Amino acid sequence: MMVSQNALTVFEALKNLGVDCSMDEDQCVKHGQDQSPISTVISPDIVVYPKHTQHVMDIVSIANQMKMPIVPFGAGTSVEGHVLPIHGGIAMNMTHMNQILEISPESLTAKVQPGVTRKQLDQALAAYNLCFPIGPGVNATLGGMCSTGASGTNAVKYGTMKENVLGLEVITSEGKLAKTGTKARKTSAGYDLTRLMIGSEGTLGVFTEITLKLYPVPEQISVAICSFESISDAVNSVISIIQNSIPIARVELMDGHTVSLVNDYSQLELSEIPKLILEFHGSSQYISEQVERVNSIVSQFGGSEFNWATEKEERNKLWQARHDTYYAAIASKENARSISTDTCVPIDKLADCLLESINEVNDSGLPYFLVGHVGDGNFHFGYLIDPDIEAERQTAEALNSRLIERAIKFEGTCTGEHGVGMRKMHYLEQELGSESISLMQKIKQALDPNNILNPGKVVLLNSVQEDIEG
C-alpha cells in the first residue's frame, strides 16, 4: 500500500490526540468493504476509532484542515457502497461509541450513541417493556440507520427513521457540534436539520448522538403466514389491505422460489408458493378485528387459511429467516454477490410494477430472490451475480435500470430505504430532475466546502471533486 505524506501527518496528529488509530493493512482492507456488489475496493489510509464526541470533533477538524476525505463506518451492512472510501483518507469506525445514554419510559424517548446496534437497543429496551420498531433486516448501527434513512418491515405502521428520530447531535465538516432537535414530539423550529441529516449518508455531518422515539411493546403480537396460488393474488391482497387502512404492523411478500431458498438456509418447511407474512399489534380484541378484515380480503384472492406463529420463539425464528433471505440467497450460488433493487411505488401501482419486473427477470435467466415490505409499496429483488462475470453484472444492472424506470413512470422512487450511495446518482436525477440535484449540490457545497465528508456519494461536486482525487 502506498502511503502519502499527508496520511502520515494526519496519523501522527491523531495519535498525539490520544485517538485509537491504525494504518495496518488488515484494518484498512476491512474498512474498504461493505455488502454492495461494488468490486473495485479502495482501502482507506487510516482507520480511527473515536471513543467520544470530542474525538469525533478533533478527527473531523484535522481531516478538514488537511482536506482529507473521511467516511463514517458502522456495521458495514450498506448495500449501495455508502461506506466505501473511494477517495482514500480516513475510515472512522463508530462502533466504540456504542453507549445507550438514556432510556426515558416517561417521555418515551431514548438517547444513543451512533455505534449502538439495533439488537443491542432492543435488548436494553426489553427491560422497560419498550421498543424501537425500525428494523432493517441486518443488525445495523443506529448511526448507519440514520445515515441511509432506513426503515424495514415495520414501516407500514411506524414509519421510517425520518419519523422516529427526534433530534441529532451532528459534527459539522469544520468539526463543530450542532444540535438539530429536542425531545419534543413535534417542532417548527427553523429548517428541519434533523430530516436533512437523516439520509445524507455521511456527506453532510457525522452523528454523535441520536434521540429516538420509543413505543410500548404491543399488548399482543400475532404473526400469520398466508399462502397464495400466484404472486398477483398476494400483491392484490396487500393493495386492498392498505387501501382500507387496516393498521397492520408488517406485511411482507416472498415468492415461492425465495421461500425455497429460506427453507434450505434456515431449516424451515414452508410450502414453496408465494406468501405474505402478516404481523398484527394491539390488544387481542383489536387484533381479532384486524384479522377478520384481512381474512375477508385475502379470501377474495384465494389466500390460504392463516398459519399462526403464536410463540415468541416461533415468531422470532420466522422473522430471522425472512431477514436472512439475503444470506440464504448468497449461499445458494458460488461466489455470489447480490445486486439489490429498492424501488418503492404508490400502493395502487404495486402489482403492475412488480409483475412486469418478475416476468423480466424470469426471462433473463438470472437467479434472484424477491422480498418486499409491500405495505409501503417497497420491494427488493436480489439479482445473484458472480462479480467476476461481467455479463451477469450487465444483465443485473439492465434489469435494475428497467425496474427503476418503471417505478419512476409510476411516480415512485428508485430507493425506498437503501439510499443512493454510489450506484443510484443518475437514477436520482432521473427521478427528481436536474434542478433538485442542483439544490442538493448547493447544500453539500455550503455545508462541506472542502468535500471531505464521504465524497463521491449521493451528489457529486464537480468543482471540488478533482481536488480530493488529486
Next chain:
Amino acid sequence: MMVSQNALTVFEALKNLGVDCSMDEDQCVKHGQDQSPISTVISPDIVVYPKHTQHVMDIVSIANQMKMPIVPFGAGTSVEGHVLPIHGGIAMNMTHMNQILEISPESLTAKVQPGVTRKQLDQALAAYNLCFPIGPGVNATLGGMCSTGASGTNAVKYGTMKENVLGLEVITSEGKLAKTGTKARKTSAGYDLTRLMIGSEGTLGVFTEITLKLYPVPEQISVAICSFESISDAVNSVISIIQNSIPIARVELMDGHTVSLVNDYSQLELSEIPKLILEFHGSSQYISEQVERVNSIVSQFGGSEFNWATEKEERNKLWQARHDTYYAAIASKENARSISTDTCVPIDKLADCLLESINEVNDSGLPYFLVGHVGDGNFHFGYLIDPDIEAERQTAEALNSRLIERAIKFEGTCTGEHGVGMRKMHYLEQELGSESISLMQKIKQALDPNNILNPGKVVLLNSVQEDIEG
C-alpha cells in the same frame, strides 16, 4: 406611499408578462398584515396574483434579477409575522392558484396547488370518503401549512405536515422548478428536500404543487368532553393516556376561563371548569376499547363522566368553537391582539411546564386564554394585549420568554407548529445553539444568495441583509 424606480420597473415587467399585479394602496396595505401582534406594518410595493406555475417562475426570476424581496402570501393567518414584507418588495398572493389537481383514492394521495384551503380540500375529499387530517384551527392554505410545518389538533394520531406531505414542486430563488419527491410513501432518494422546504417559511423556495397523503374517513368518529376539578388532573390524565400509547385521535385542553370565553362567543353552555375534548377514530368496537382505557385513566384523576357529541353537527359545532378560541379571546377585550405561545415539551414534562406557567400568568394580571394539543406536549397561551399599551406588550413578552426558557430547560421546543417568523429567532438560537443557526444560514445563503425569498425571517444573513434594506 413612496414608490421606488425599481418597483416601477418590476411592475412594468410583470404586467408585460400578463401577470395580474397591483400597486394600489389598499391592496398593498392588506398584504402588509397578518394575525401576529407585530404592529410596525410595512406594505409591499407590489402585489401579484400568479395563476399558474410559469407565472411564479417568471415573477421569482424577475425579483431575483432585480434583487427585490418577495413574500408568498396565502390566507394571511400566520401569527408570527411570516408574511409581513418587512423589506418591502413583492407580496405574491397565491390564492388564485387554488386548484385541486388530483385526488387518487387508489394510492391515497392528492395533488393540490398552494392556494387550496384546508376546508376546500376537506369538502372535495368528502365525496371520496377520504380526509386529510392535518387541521390548524384557521382555514389556512395548504401552501401556508407547508411553509410553517403546521399541525393542529389531529397531530397526536396522524403527525404533522412533515409526515403527510410526500413531495413538493418548488420554485427556487432563480425561478427554476425543482421536484422534491414522488407519490411513494417512503424514500431514501437523496437529501430530504421535502422536509427541508416544509417549515422554511417562504425563505428557501415557493411551493407551486403539493402531494399529500390521504386517509379513509374513519368508520366512526366519537367526541367526548371530560371535565376536571383542576388543570393538573386534566394534564396528568393526558400524560398517562400518551404513556400508555392509547391511539387517541385528538386530546385538547381548555382551562375554565377559556371555556367561559368560548361559551360567550359560540353560544355554548359548557361548565366553566377545565376540560379535555377527546376524539376517537376507528370501528365502534375499537373505539369502545379505547374509551374504556381512557375512562379508567381519567377516573383516577377525578375526571367527570364523558359527555358525548354523537351527531356530526354537534361535533363540528364543538370543534369550531374550540378553533374559534382565538377569535373569542380577541373579542373579549377592546383593541386586543394576542401574543400566542407555542411551546412543545416531552410528554412527561407537560404538567410541570404548564402549571408553573399558569401561575406566572395569573400573577401578572394579564388576561389570557389557554388551549393545547396536549397529546403532543404542545399548548398555547394567548396573552391578550392592547398593542398601543407598551407595558402590556412587555409583560406578555416577558411571560413568553420565561415559558420558552422553561420549555427549553425541559428539552422541549419554542415552537411546536407556529414557526419562527420574525419573533422567535433568538429563541431558536437558545434552543439549538449557534452552530445549528450557522448551518441554517449556510443553507439559506446557498439556496437564496440574493436573499430575496422572504428576507428577515427564520434566520438572518448578516452579509446580505443590508443590500436588501439599502
